Amino acid sequence: MQNCNFVPQGENVLKITEALKITQSTPVNAHPFCVVLACGFTPLHLQTFLSAHLQQSLPNRKVVVAPGLYGTLAETLEATSDAAIDGIAVALEWSDLDARLDFRSAGSWGRSAAAEIVANAQAMLDRLAAAIARVPSGVRVVLSLPTLPLPPLFHTPGWQASEEELHLESKIFRFAAAVTQSARATVINVRRLLEVSSPGPHFDLKSHLHTGLPYTTPHADRVASQLALALVPPAPKKGIISDLDDTLWNGIAGEVGPENVSWDMASHSHLHGLYQKLLASLSEHGTLVGIASKNDPKVVARVFEREDILLRPEQVFPLEVNWNAKSGSVSRILGTWNIAADSVIFVDNSPMELAEVAAVHPGIECVLFPKNDYAAGLAMLRQLRDACGKQRVSSDDALRLESIRQGAAFRVQAAAAATPESFLAQAEAIVTFDFGCAAEPRVLELVNKTNQFNLNGRRFSTADWRSLTSQPDAVVLSASYEDKFGPLGTIAVVAGAVHGKRLAIETWVMSCRAFARRIEQQTLKMLFASTGAEEVDFDFVHTAKNGPLQEFFAAVTGEQPTAQLRLRRAQFDGSCPALYHAVRELRRAEAHG
Amino acid sequence: MDDTGRRLAGCFQVVFPNLREAEIPSASQQTVAAWDSVAAIIMMNVIEDEFALQMDLDDLADLDSFAKIHTHLQKRLQVA
Known part of the structure; x- marks a missing residue:
């Protein structure tokens, strides 16, 4: 039981020794999780801590954090064109906006410097925004805003904010708002970050001058933990x-x-x-x-x-x-x-x-x-x-409570109907299949949070999902459902690939809200019809939670599903009950070129 | 090897996981290829964790072997 001792997420404080041991305990043959660390300073412990926090979140993956070169944050971002990486972590500091904001720089702090720095900062932020916009879609970009103090180069005493400092702050936040609005990057809440960071100083001038790492060791851990949290966010409570x-x-x-x-x-x-x-x-x-x-x-x-x-x-x-x-x-x-x-x-x-x-x-x-x-x-x-809290809110989120309320009404009326058949026949159900849905955020979200009707429980990073759905002959479709009780929104996703007359399904999930409506049968019917397949191989894995999916396959095939699960068209046709949905298709022609 | 040496050897195992235990007492920047400037800084932090003391970056250049670090730590711990 939690009694109000608020522990912000990511508050798993590590020491460098623990972090090194975590990174060294990576599973040897695990699938890699590759992250580029873009920062203008020497990454040192930030890299170690980021690797460790990600490794803790992804114990079955081999986390690889590759830093860019010193002083080249913008270049690192601009050079990241590899769509196979899983994410980019950007640790932005003032020194990235103008060299004179770097304590290691010999640049002048004279009278004219402040105005020039503000102008240069805008140009650099525009460059960074353009670089982020060019990162391949699907590669998650997470960004921490400057956390360290500005050098004392402005004309005001330190307790007073100078006009130039306020301009710099304003430009940073406008930049952050723009990249967030465009959904190209997730921005760390800098106030929360400083709150969860150690109560002592965050800036270590000696370390900065000697080694190039400006962060104290605890602060490097905190920045890393928040970046890792944004790269691999925990599933929100429902x-x-x-x-x-x-x-x-x-x-x-x-x-x-x-x-x-x-x-x-x-x-x-x-x-x-x-x-x-x-x-x-x-x-x-x-x-x-x-x-x-x-x-x-x-x-x-x-x-x-x-x-x-x-x-x-x-x-x-x-x-x-x-x-x-x-x-x-x-x-x-x-x-x-x-x-x-x-x-x-x-x-x-x-x-x-x-x-x-x-x-x-x-x-x-x-x-x-x-x-x-x-x-x-x-x-x-x-x-x-x-x-x-959710990283982004979808239109399906707004529907959820209402669809559950309607689901309850659905079940009450179904129980009261003369027969289940008559109830389904009169439900005025419409199933809409979208063949061009692979890049929709809701689709991957559904794949990664569905447990009960889930073919194998497999979760995907954005890069993994893109790799699966962009393979030759890939088939990806989502299903949305509505009936006279109201819409349920997007409730099912299937992904696989066609090989001649055989369809290999790697992922199939359906929201539990959509059970008992024969949407799963309608989905299989659509898959057979749209791909011309004569048989479907399912990459089935028994999980602790996918009982409803197992029951469905047992009803269709007459036996408990196993790892080599194959369904032939004739077998499906023979077991498929009457389907009463009106069926609509979206983007099928686009998806099939 | 005394207790300080054994604990220091543990630090070396964390920073240089590929180094064999028998090689640690004679390890130095000349004999360990992975002992670069980054590893040297990480080593200082690992030693700080293990011995609960603050290392000085000014000493970094001088502490380039297991033996020198061992001696340095013995002096620091005696003073403490």
Whole structure:
């Protein structure tokens, strides 16, 4: 259980000895993960720490970090045209913008220098932005902004910001905003980086002058950890399950009445209001929010009817409000969401309730709501944002909660229908297959986060995915689904290659939200039809979580799937049930040249 | 070899994983190809980790063999 001791992600502090041992323990024959380190200074420990942090994140890969030459950050970026690399880490410092900002430079700090430096900085930032734009698409670029102090060359005393310093800061942030907006680079939050860095100095002048590395050893570790985090970000949590009384609001609704629970400044309960605002924001960005509360459902409904509530009822689903054990409520919510406990955070103000849920749902992250501790409250809000934050928000994220709500309605009506066939026939379902989807971020995201209907559990770096989907005769398609209950968005991805009359499938995933709609059969039908294949070989691997996929293959073939899984067209046609979807195709002609 | 020497040998194994244990006591910049300027700096940091002391970059050029580093550390630890 976590009790508000906020540990920012990447706060795994290493010493140089540990880092060296980690880099030396690389699996010998592992697939390499290649990163270019672009920095204008001697990389030294930054390279070692970056290798170590990446290696920790990718224990089955052989991490290789290749630095550019000293003083050539822009040239290193411009020379990176190899689409096979997995990422580029850019550690930008002031000295990269103008040599006079480098303590090792003999350049003048005279009166005219400041204005020239500002002009040169703009030119260099334009050059860097152009170089980043030319990096092959799919190669992840991560960028840390200057973390070190500017040299004391400006006319103001150090406690006063000079106009030129402010111009430099402004240019840096405009550059960072531009590369972020264009989605060409992920920019490290420099304020967070300095916060998680050691409390001592970050700049080591002696090391800089003697060795060319300006960072203190702990600061090199912190910069490296944040760059590694951006290069290999952890999967965000998919949902938050929250308690209500003394958590989502202050007070016990059943005792004080629904009109008297509070979350506002006047009642000194605004921490609950901040928590509601955060949940509302997360919900808008695709994080599922559910409620598990021991309470009277009628009382709770009246609180959610209040006009001043900040977490709107439509942003929450489902609400499990009853007097039974919370672990049971959590089970039902996980069932409705169809996700595993380890993808979810449970927030409650009661350590006992947290312990009860944790005991029944191993892997769930339990967070204590710190009712009267504001510092801990702020830490909790940041912890939740860190755990659920996304690098980019897709249109599918906005659909998620609504599609789950509709999925529940789908299941209720399916159960009530005269027959499953009549229900599916009347669902007005449309499946849209997109053959030109390989470069869509949502497609790789779906491949890398789907567990239950997943052919082999394989995850891909951007470079690996590009390599797979750009091979000769590659076939990549995604499926989107909607029916009379609403759209589910992009819910399935298949990738493989055609070899004559044989189709070899290397990846097949489908979101659990799309189960029970025969989309998997429609997908196979489309694959046979669009490729002309007579048989399909599946690169199947049994995983701990891909039971639903195994059940599907067992139903189609009549036996449990094995590593050499082959399906013939006639075999599929003989087992395929009636399909009622309208089918649409996108970009098939483009994909097939 | 004394305790300082054994701990220093451990540092050498971290920085030069390909160096055989028997070669460590006689190791120097002349005999170890991988002992370049970068390795020398990394060695100082590994020694700092192991012995919980601050090494001075001014000493870098002089500390070019296992024996010299060993002697340097013995003096530093005696003073401490």
